[in-house]
Amino acid sequence: MALFLIAQIAGRPVAIESSQVESVVDIGSIIPVPRAERQVRGLAALRSRVVTVIDTRAALGLEAAEVDAGRAIITIVEGHYYAILVDALDDVAPFDLTPLSAGILLDKGWLKVGRGIVERDGEPILAIALDGLIPGALALAA
Amino acid sequence: MDDLLQEFIAETRETLEALSGEIVAWESAPDDRDRLDAIFRFVHTVKGSCGFLDLPRLARLSHAAEDVLAAVRSGERAPDTRLVNAVLAIVDRIGEIVEAIDAGHALDDSGEDLLIAALDTGAEMAAPQAVSAPRSPSRSVRLNVDLLDRMMSGMSDMVLARNELARRVRDGGADPVVEAALERLSLTVAEMRDTVTRTRMQKIDALFSALPRMVRDTATELGKSVTLHIEGSDVELDREMIEMMRDPLVHIIRNSIDHGIEAPALRRALGKRENGWLNVAARQSGNQIVIEISDDGQGVDTDRLVAKVANAGLRSDAQLRSMSEQAKLDLIFEPGLSTKDMATAISGRGVGMDVVRANVEQIGGRIELHNAPGKGLRISIHVPLTLSIMSTIGVGVRDQRFAISRQVIEEIVRVGGDMIRIDRIGDTLSATVRDRRMPLIDLGDLLGFGPRSPVMLAIVSASGGSYALAVDSVLDHEELVIKPAAPAIMATGVYAGQTLPDSGLPMLMLDCAGIAHVAGLVFGREAMVEEIEAEAVVPGVQALLFDDLDGVRRVLPLSVIDRVEPVSASAIRFSAGRLRLSVEGGIIPLVALGEWAPQSTVSVVRLRDGSVEIGYAIGEAIDIVELPETVVPAHDAGPIAGVVAIDGDQIEVIDLHWLFASHADAGTVSDAPLCLFDGPETAWMTTFLKPVLEGAGYRVATMLRPGETPRVVVRMSDDPTGSAATVPVVRLRRDADGDDGSIFRYDRPALLAAVARSTGGR
Incomplete structure (x- = not known):
């Protein structure tokens, strides 16, 4: 059993393995980065550190939200700090990660990040890998 | 050099400590390649540093040991006990010498030859030596970089906390006592920050x-x-x-x-x-x-x-x-x-x-x-660059700020000022700053804010050329710690990194070479060469077009203009019988053809002719123009030499000769050969030839004073023969082609040679 953080992204619950999570913060002012891809929402200051804020909905190829998400999960990918915007944070609890059931096909954006399923009180929740949301990181590794 | 020596001592000491384990291990297993390499690297580094620091004894020892170890590495020699002992004896000796250098006492060098000889094949076993030298207390501390990193990030947090506290105190209506305490805190924090920053940074x-x-x-x-x-x-x-x-x-x-x-x-x-x-x-x-x-x-x-x-x-x-x-x-x-x-x-x-x-x-x-x-x-x-501190200039585009490295900025100019033109060549923007034309990139447009007419231009040099970067505002100068941004941000190609300035809001630093690349600017070496050649064949004389104080539009040849600068009206005085301007190095005569007093600042053109300097107060500089060849001479001698037609306008040409003759403080050198300009083209000659001839050491006049005889007369070839027939005459013609003994008036070398011949081979 691993510890998972249950969060809401685009109105759906997702599970994030705690080893990927550095911290959970409220994001203040975001400075935009002109010319960057749409997923890069901008830069924000996190104490003395500059973090790159990822617009999770854009990264998943979804429509923009009406209200900006103010909470974020901080994760470190290849030495860089990223803030992944989430709508809300529900819970932290240990779960068993199980593979996606056969025949379930994730649509495009979720396909990149989906890693399996955890079950909370009978409700299946998609477990995601945050680095799949980071633009450029995968391309760089390839 | 002392620093380097201290560093060398500390480093060698540290490596020796780390190496002691390796040495023992090597002793028990001489075939162990990793141990051998570690010891080899040590003596190699010592050898390198010794050459650097001029320590011949250490160099000799380490070189000898390195030779033997290299032979072992290449398989030429087997690492037997004797060889291991000999090498270890040398390593010990290096340690002793280093301690002796640090303590500043002399160490007998007898026995070093023996140590080196012991490395040879078939040599006697070296006697193991006891390490005996006393160790002096070290005055420097070697710190782990992680510790410095933590100190640095803690420092940044402290600055941000200070900023927030200051904001709260300000908002909450400040008690002077609290404010004073906060002030003291700010000073301390700033000082600490400098110190902490310095611990990491060093000039190369x-x-x-x-x-x-x-x-x-x-x-x-x-x-x-x-x-x-x-x-x-x-x-x-x-x-x-x-x-x-x-x-x-x-x-x-x-x-x-x-x-x-x-x-x-x-x-x-x-x-x-x-x-x-x-x-x-x-x-x-x-x-x-x-x-x-x-x-x-x-x-x-x-x-x-x-x-x-x-x-x-x-x-x-x-x-x-x-x-x-x-x-x-x-x-x-x-x-x-x-x-x-x-x-x-x-x-x-x-x-x-x-x-x-x-x-x-x-x-x-x-x-x-x-x-x-x-x-x-x-x-x-x-x-x-990871943790480089950089000197940057902040620029504003709409309501966002960016940093530009100060190193790449040549100058910053405001559009709408004296000498800046912005044109569209085809669909491409170009800026002409004084006489330089260069491509212009609208930063706001490039970054997707949409185009806007430029306000400020930062002239930056990148990839072998210069271009003007249009920004909305130029803010302040700041020393910033620039860190690389995330790959997705760097992929845009226009940023060099990110930083967190004192404002607490992240800021991006622009990569000017990248911007040029993204905007499609190409500067080639060939392009630069062409530019130079093109300049060389243009014979035209450039002149500054300006509105004078009396509202008349006039021109001044650019060659005598040192610079144009705004001066405070208080620096201008009517003293000792004439108008004078205080400048950084003293007082120079000032010419003003109109009222300057009502203005608080006056633009002054600084004219320089050899060592003589004159200020000329103007209203506003308009443009750089090419001076037409035809100058219609003025009726009377005075500040105006004549009139030229520029774009259909009649523009008065300032008579530089008159200006310098009647205003310059220093007398001209009287023993220089006198060269007389004669004929109706005198005005042209005065504007064009006078600086050339005076630069070559002649005195030039358009009118003889009583008792003066010119050494040479210069006139146009089609002028009727004038008075002074006994004096050699240099005749000039208007066309490049022609062979009537005259000289093409723009052929500078030929002209100077002819004048020199006529005045007696100067």
């Missing part, structure tokens, strides 16, 4: 300062002579990087002098200057620091390199044959390889380059070779 000069001595010594030892040039000593680099760069740099320079630069006799035979040329330069390029070492030696002989690799059996023949030239060149980084057949005390046996590359790659850098066989080798080391 720390690395470069020892080079001249090292180059000289190395070259002398090899019987070569080398001229060293150093550029960019004030580039700042993370202290850790500097440490890591030291060994690679020393290796490369030694290699350059030893293998690259040829012996003087050979250089002479090759038609090169006897003195070899070695250039070491540091500069910042985007988010990297580039250190370039170039020499004009023989370069790398890749064929020999390939043969060497083949002989050593490091690569198969087939593999080598299929390699590109660059790949062959990169074989120089192959471990255990030397292109020089004889190992010398200087560069060892090729251990250098593989270690160099490993060191550079360890700090996330890369190394590039640019080889020109027979002509030289250029090695560029690119290291990341």
Whole structure:
């Protein structure tokens, strides 16, 4: 059993393995980065550190939200700090990660990040890998 | 140098401590390659540093030990107990000498020959020596960089907390006592920040300062002579990087002098200057620091390199044959390889380059070779900027701020001022600043804010050319810690990194070379050459078009204008019978053809003719124009020489001759040969020829004073013969072609030669 953080992204619950999570913060002012891809929402200051804020909905190829998400999960990918915007944070609890059931096909954006399923009180929740949301990181590794 | 010595002592001490375990392990297992390598690296490093620091005894010991260890590494000698003992005795001795240097007491050097002799095959067993020298207390502390990093980030947090506190205090209506306390806190925090920052940063000069001595010594030892040039000593680099760069740099320079630069006799035979040329330069390029070492030696002989690799059996023949030239060149980084057949005390046996590359790659850098066989080798080391402090200028675009490295900014000008034009050539924007035309990039447009007419221009140099970057505002100057941004941000190609300034809001630093690239600007070397040639063939005389104080539009030839600057009206006084202007270096005469008093600042054109300087107050500078050849002379002598037609307007031409003759303080040199301008074209001559002739040491007049005889008369060839027939005459013609004994009036050398002939061969 691993510890998972249950969060809401685009109105759906997702599970994030705690080893990927550095911290959970409220994001203040975001400075935009002109010319960057749409997923890069901008830069924000996190104490003395500059973090790159990822617009999770854009990264998943979804429509923009009406209200900006103010909470974020901080994760470190290849030495860089990223803030992944989430709508809300529900819970932290240990779960068993199980593979996606056969025949379930994730649509495009979720396909990149989906890693399996955890079950909370009978409700299946998609477990995601945050680095799949980071633009450029995968391309760089390839 | 003392710093370097202290560092060397501390480093050697530390390595020795770390090595003591290795030494014991090697003693029990002499065949252990890793241990052998560790000890080899130690003596090799000591040898390198000794050459650097001029410590001949240590150099001799370490060189001897290195030789033996190299033989063991190559399999020529077996590491028996005797050899191990002899090497260990030398390592111990190195430790003793280092302690002695630190404590400042002398150490008897008897026995060192014995130690070295003990390394030879068949030598007696060296007697183990007891380490006895007393250790002096160290005055410096070596810190772990992680600790410095934590200190740095803690410091930044502290600054942000201070800022927030200040904001709260301000908002909440301040109690003066609290404010004073906060003020004191701010000062302390600022000071601490400087100190903490300094602990990490160092000018690259720390690395470069020892080079001249090292180059000289190395070259002398090899019987070569080398001229060293150093550029960019004030580039700042993370202290850790500097440490890591030291060994690679020393290796490369030694290699350059030893293998690259040829012996003087050979250089002479090759038609090169006897003195070899070695250039070491540091500069910042985007988010990297580039250190370039170039020499004009023989370069790398890749064929020999390939043969060497083949002989050593490091690569198969087939593999080598299929390699590109660059790949062959990169074989120089192959471990255990030397292109020089004889190992010398200087560069060892090729251990250098593989270690160099490993060191550079360890700090996330890369190394590039640019080889020109027979002509030289250029090695560029690119290291990341990670924790570089940079001097930046903040610029604003709409409501966002960006930082630009100060290094790349040539100047900043406001549009709408005196001499800036913005044009559209086709669909491309161009800016003309004074007489320079350059491409213009609208930063707001490039960053997707949409175009807007430019307000401020930052003229930046990038990739071999300059361009104007239009921004909305130029804010302040700040020293910032720039860190690399996330890959997705760097991928845009326009940013060099990100930073967190005191405002607490993240800021992006622009990469000016990247912006030029993204905007599609191409500066080639050819383009620059063309530009120069084009300038050379334009014969036109440039002049400054301006509105004078009395509202009349006039021109002044550009060649006499030193600069145009705004001065405070209070610097202008009517004193000692005339108008004078206080300038930084004293007082110069000022000419004003109108009212200057109502204005608080006045634009003054500083005119310079030789050592004589005059100020000319103007209303506003308009443009740079080409002066038409036809000047209609004025009726009376005075400040106006005549009138020219520019774009259909009648523009008055200032009579520089009159200006200087009637206003200059210093008298002209009276014993210079007098040259008289004669005929109706005098005004043209005065404007055009006077500076030329005066520059060549003549006195020029348009009218003779009583008792004066000119040494030469200059007039146009089609003028009727005038008065002074006894004086030699130089005749000028308007067309380039023609052969009636006259001289084309723009043929400067011929003109000067003719005048010189006429005045008696000056």
